[in-house]
Amino acid sequence: MSLLRPDMKMDESFYKVEEIRQLTGNTFSIKLPKARFAFKAGQHISLGIVGGNQSREYSIYSGENDENLEVLVKEVENGYFTPQLRRLKAGRMVEVHGPFGKFGMEPENAKTGKFVFIASGTGIAPFRSIVRTFPDIDYTLIHGVRYSIEAYDSHEYESNRYVVCTSRDNKGTYHGRLTSYLKSCTFAPETQFDLCGNSNMIFEALEILKEKGFDRDQIHCEVYF
């Protein structure tokens, strides 16, 4: 038998930015043509700007069957990469590697499972992808932000499934921190939890869920920073 494999595939792809969708003063989405890019809802890509020397990971914001490949980006003050992304205009080339990651949803699970999605800030991205891919999924999405304006594309979620916790204004579903809201919740024992966002929020949410008696194996995490 031959041990040679001359057909190694390359995984680099270059895409032209189709549209920048401004969502708040410092948050925007980047829409790329999807072409043949296949991924599973919940996965992320590594994004670079052609001609630049760095890349960052971004969860895919669009659904598996959407026309575009889209990511949601918050410009980080004094950040290195996001200020460059913010200056991107339609027509510029970006470099996409991936998809990567095991965070996400098995199609079989989506049909039968009961889910609570917990996100801080742009951590909502993989959940939008999941909800767009599996429109019949049984979920509740708890989203922690500072201001209600950061409830990105909230009209897309059924209002009884989307809880936005706002810490700095009272225009959300709940005024206060996501973790305070979480403490007040009761969930069915078979609930599966998916958490995405910054590690401090995830750590606190994990502690709360464990205190409520949920097993760590019922909880999946995607840490951004």
Added chain:
Amino acid sequence: MSALQIKAEDLSVVKNNNKTVAFKTLGCRLNQYETDALVTDFSQAGYELVDYNAEPDVVIVNTCTVTNQSDQKSRSVISQTARKAKNAVVVVTGCMANNFKQKLESQENITFVVENNRKSSILTLVDAHFSGEIVHPDQLPQDVFRYQPVRKSLHTRSAVKIQDGCDNYCTFCIIPMVRGRATSRPVAEVLESVRMTVENGFKELVITGVNIGRYEDGTVRFEDLLSMILEVPGDFRVRISSLEPDGFGDEFVKLFAHPKLMPHLHLCLQSGSDKTLLRMRRMYDLTQFRRTIKKFRDVYPEFNFTTDVIVGFPGETDEEFEQTMEAVAEFNFSHVHTFKYSVRKGTRAERLENHVAEKIKVARSLSVRELSVKNQISYFASFIGKTQDVLIEKITNGIANGYGQHYIPIRFKASGAQKNTVHSVKLTEIIGDDEDCYLLGEIIA
């Protein structure tokens, strides 16, 4: 891909060229395996393997870049090599070649810089060089699995590579940048490689890759593959190189009842603090890790666990470090490979806040080391009076050296026993500590 790409079919080599070659390897088991496979390539092509002090015609330095210290070591080996082997063709490969390609290419004392995914074709490059052809390393085929089964090795144990790359993107780790994304070697190739390595006379195989627990070829997962490997006929034992503590289930535990599979795992904990683990983007918490250890020790009480720990990760508080110490004590790791966190350019942790002072890292590292030695001594001592089956790796002055099933180093009077044979040895005494610790025994069969 370049139009000048050399096809895999063109990889035949000239025999008996009267040239000498030396290898220098740094870093992990995977690198060691890849060197061993290159040794096989070169010796089959007629190159004589020599020490790198013996003015070889070719020197191959297989580098590592996992920490700042590995970079320093790699750099110093390269300059030593270039100084000693003045007229040699110097080939630098391995992870540092990926991480610092341009810088290394501009160094006059290096002839070729070959990235990991082209490492398996170094013989072609060197042969072409000697026959006057001008081949650039970027023209070599990219294939991380093209290595042939090890025939001639610098060791008695041979690795079998089943996987390369990693998609976990732990925040401290440079490996995804230098080894690429996770890719699994097809089952048939792995099994063929196992058969041939056993035919080549190796009595112990180490299943190797960057993140082998994530092996996936169609529906075949890591434990399925391992079970198939164990069913390959022949007299050999199997070890597993380091493993991430997630992604395997009860079937994996059961496999260790197989007499060919050795009861030792290097299970990477990295930290005993759940908060630190999250900042590292590790996929498990301490409770899950504890559960895994318990599953094994409930069935195999003497099972040996060793681990990697990073101390001084950005933001690691005294309390978080204490949790690591507690975990090391609780899990009774017989060896802890302790890394002081070092910034790797381009990783996410580089941009995390609250980097820890070097002085604190040094002190924490020392504490873990001391605890590790204590664990080691108590674990090794628990084998005194028991018997281990030892594969002899070398015999020096009549004393045989090798490892028992649990990966404990053992020495005994060879009494006519040969290298690369397995013997039952009754353990009598513990000698030394840390890297130099071993058990002394008497051969009984």
